[in-house]
Amino acid sequence: xxxxxxxxxxxxxxxxxxxxxxxxxxxxxxxxxxxxxxxxxxxxxxxxxxxxxxxxxxxxxxxxxxxxxxxxxxxxxxxxxxxxxxxxxxxxxxxxxxxxxxxxxxxxxxxxxxxxxxxxxxxxxxxxxxxxxxxxxxxxxxxxxxxxxxxxxxxxxxxxxxxxxxxxxxxxxxxxxxxxxxxxxxxxxxxxxxxxxxxxxxxxxxxxxxxxxxxxxxxxxxxxxxxxxxxxxxxxxxxxxxxxxxxxxxxxxxxxxxxxxxxxxxxxxxxxxxxxxxxxxxxxxxxxxxxxxxxxxxxxxxxxxxxxxxxxxxxxxxxxxxxxxxxxxxxxxxxxxxxxxxxxxxxxxxxxxxxxxxxxxxxxxxxxxxxxxxxxxxxxxxxxxxxxxxxxxxxxxxxxxxxxxxxxxxxxxxxxxxxxxxxxxxxxxxxxxxxxxxxxxxxxxxxxxxxxxxxxxxxxxxxxxxxxxxxxxxxxxxxxxxxxxxxxxxxxxxxxxxxxxxxxxxxxxxxxxxxxxxxxxxxxxxxxxxxxxxxxxxxxxxxxxxxxxxxxxxxxxxxxxxxxxxxx
Amino acid sequence: xxxxxxxxxxxxxxxxxxxxxxxxxxxxxxxxxxxxxxxxxxxxxxxxxxxxxxxxxxxxxxxxxxxxxxxxxx
Numbered sequence: 114x115x116x117x118x119x120x121x122x123x124x125x126x127x128x129x130x131x132x133x134x135x136x137x138x139x140x141x142x143x144x145x146x147x148x149x150x151x152x153x154x155x156x157x158x159x160x161x162x163x164x165x166x167x168x169x170x171x172x173x174x175x176x177x178x179x180x181x182x183x184x185x186x187x188x189x190x191x192x193x194x195x196x197x198x199x200x201x202x203x204x205x206x207x208x209x210x211x212x213x214x215x216x217x218x219x220x221x222x223x224x225x226x227x228x229x230x231x232x233x234x235x236x237x238x239x240x241x242x243x244x245x246x247x248x249x250x251x252x253x254x255x256x257x258x259x260x261x262x263x264x265x266x267x268x269x270x271x272x273x274x275x276x277x278x279x280x281x282x283x284x285x286x287x288x289x290x291x292x293x294x295x296x297x298x299x300x301x302x303x304x305x306x307x308x309x310x311x312x313x314x315x316x317x318x319x320x321x322x323x324x325x326x327x328x329x330x331x332x333x334x335x336x337x338x339x340x341x342x343x344x345x346x347x348x349x350x351x352x353x354x355x356x357x358x359x360x361x362x363x364x365x366x367x368x369x370x371x372x373x374x375x376x377x378x379x380x381x382x383x384x385x386x387x388x389x390x391x392x393x394x395x396x397x398x399x400x401x402x403x404x405x406x407x408x409x410x411x412x413x414x415x416x417x418x419x420x421x422x423x424x425x426x427x428x429x430x431x432x433x434x435x436x437x438x439x440x441x442x443x444x445x446x447x448x449x450x451x452x453x454x455x456x457x458x459x460x461x462x463x464x465x466x467x468x469x470x471x472x473x474x475x476x477x478x479x480x481x482x483x484x485x486x487x488x489x490x491x492x493x494x495x496x497x498x499x500x501x502x503x504x505x506x507x508x509x510x511x512x513x514x515x516x517x518x519x520x521x522x523x524x525x526x527x528x529x530x531x532x533x534x535x536x537x538x539x540x541x542x543x544x545x546x547x548x549x550x551x552x553x554x555x556x557x558x559x560x561x562x563x564x565x566x567x568x569x570x571x572x573x574x575x576x577x578x579x580x581x582x583x584x585x586x587x588x589x590x591x592x593x594x595x596x597x598x599x600x601x602x603x604x605x606x607x608x609x610x611x612x613x614x615x616x617x618x619x620x621x622x623x624x625x626x627x628x629x630x631x632x633x634x635x636x637x638x639x640x641x642x643x644x645x646x647x648x649x650x651x652x653x654x655x656x657x658x659x660x661x662x663x664x665x666x667x668x669x670x671x672x673x674x675x676x677x678x679x680x681x
Numbered sequence: 682x683x684x685x686x687x688x689x690x691x692x693x694x695x696x697x698x699x700x701x702x703x704x705x706x707x708x709x710x711x712x713x714x715x716x717x718x719x720x721x722x723x724x725x726x727x728x729x730x731x732x733x734x735x736x737x738x739x740x741x742x743x744x745x746x747x748x749x750x751x752x753x754x755x
Contacts, residue, residue: 171710205736206712234737294714298736325726418741422729425743520743521730522711527739 115163120198122169129256130166136538178452194220194273201231205301215281222250235308350395358387381563385556388607392481405539409531440470444643468639474602625678636667684747692720693752700749
């Protein structure tokens with residue numbers, strides 16, 4: 114049996130899915146978090162059923178690729194029952210999709226999610242009356258707190274077994290979209306009694322956070338605190354753990370000797386492990402927890418609202434903000450989220466800019482190198498410089514590929530109190546991705562470099578990229594880390610330690626070299642996983658074009674830093 | 682009169698969308714139709730977007746979009 118979850122963006126489908134299937138689908142309090150479907154087997158009252166979470170779709174006739182996924186899935190797969198999830202506090206909007214689902218003649222039930230939010234807004238919803246009018250089961254749900262889930266799935270399973278096709282009455286078959294809109298509105302009016310609304314901090318907080326003046330101060334303060342916490346926790350951990358590994362490494366060389374093949378290999382292994390524990394994880398964990406918190410609270414779209422005017426002025430596409438923000442976590446979902454844009458050209462520009470955003474992996478390079486050795490303000494400077502470069506690149510791309518952009522249309526979600534469980538699960542989901550997929554690659558890369566060093570062939574690699582390292586006034590040994598950095602961005606830093614042959618970078622690189630190196634790493638070719646996401650979304654040619662574009666941008670940006678270094 | 686011509690806090694009725702079929706399709710995709718009542722909540726500085734409320738939902742519209750949303754007083 115297969116159960117499909119469908120609903121409009123940000124109605125909590127993925128939250129519901131994760132509650133029953135374990136954390137498998139990314140969630141966040143903004144629109145368009147899910148852009149592809151996720152399937153999982155779950156157990157409902159002793160029976161194993163297939164559950165699928167479809168991307169949020171406003172309408173079945175939508176045109177962007179994420180919406181097409183939902184339509185194609187419903188059309189091509191054998192779905193035994195559809196659970197139409199909707200935000201109970203926005204019933205009129207949600208029912209529009211329901212009216213489109215009714216004529217599909219598949220078993221259907223309605224889950225009115227966020228009932229707590231609706232009652233907070235003073236809405237009394239007459240579920241039985243809606244059930245009567247539509248002829249399908251209507252069930253209340255608070256997915257984030259796990260309430261009503263059991264009942265929902267048991268009802269769904271039983272309804273699927275009965276397999277009754279729907280026979281919606283003619284009065285529920287609208288002539289066209291406008292008629293459907295007004296019909297949904299009438300339905301919602303008939304079943305909702307609007308009582309007194311309790312104003313809380315959630316209704317007041319935007320007076321500050323979206324204030325024309327204070328809003329920007331708040332944004333700066335929030336970012337500064339976030340940055341400070343990531344740096345504070347990260348560097349507090351990096352120092353002692355690194356010292357521990359270095360002592361261990363010294364101990365080993367004393368007992369095994371340095372120049373044997375096995376000692377080199379062991380050293381590479383150790384570098385790979387310590388790079389993960391000491392340099393990457395200390396920054397990654399607080400960053401991902403913090404990002405998850407901001408996502409679930411619903412602050413990110415507010416940043417888009419505040420920044421849209423400025424970004425427009427700098428040539429950045431207004432709607433590219435979602436991929437842009439997601440990019441700070443990881444470029445892969447950022448590239449995938451360009452699916453919420455309708456035009457291919459918009460997707461191209463958004464993807465090309467999103468891969469320039471320093472992801473969590475590059476964050477570890479910036480923090481582990483620049484913030485740690487030079488100071489946190491320099492790291493902040495790199496982030497601001499990055500935004501400037503992205504804005505300029507956006508301006509150039511927009512000039513080369515002129516288009517008439519309709520501009521920003523973005524739904525502002527209600528603030529929500531994040532649940533500890535969701536934030537922890539989400540951070541764990543992303544950290545697990547690092548430990549399972551990236552870390553082995555880091556260790557493998559370090560060992561590979563040891564072997565290259567032992568046989569004295571790393572010089573060949575260094576020669577290949579010497580034109581770049583020469584132009585940037587970097588030692589030729591950083592060539593190998595730069596090449597391997599394409600596999601995973603953290604590798605650049607982990608391998609750099611080995612390549613320059615010291616554990617303390619300040620002994621091998623000048624401060625300006627550290628900044629130049631970091632800036633180049635931040636911009637040049639995105640990692641392998643991102644490249645493959647680009648290929649999937651936009652094709653081989655575009656992937657190569659974007660990769661080439663990033664190298665040019667990286668060179669220019671790093672040269673600017675080098676030039677600046679000459680001046681001071 | 683467009684959404685840019687009204688004062689913050691004022692409610693108006695959306696009467697149509699200018700600027701070709703593209704915008705109309707996009708707006709209806711987001712569930713905004715002629716006949717809907719919109720209230721202007723905020724305007725972002727630096728020539729930024731406007732924030733409107735339509736039947737309980739808050740939606741931000743960029744300047745270019747808002748200028749093409751035709752409204753009338755109610």
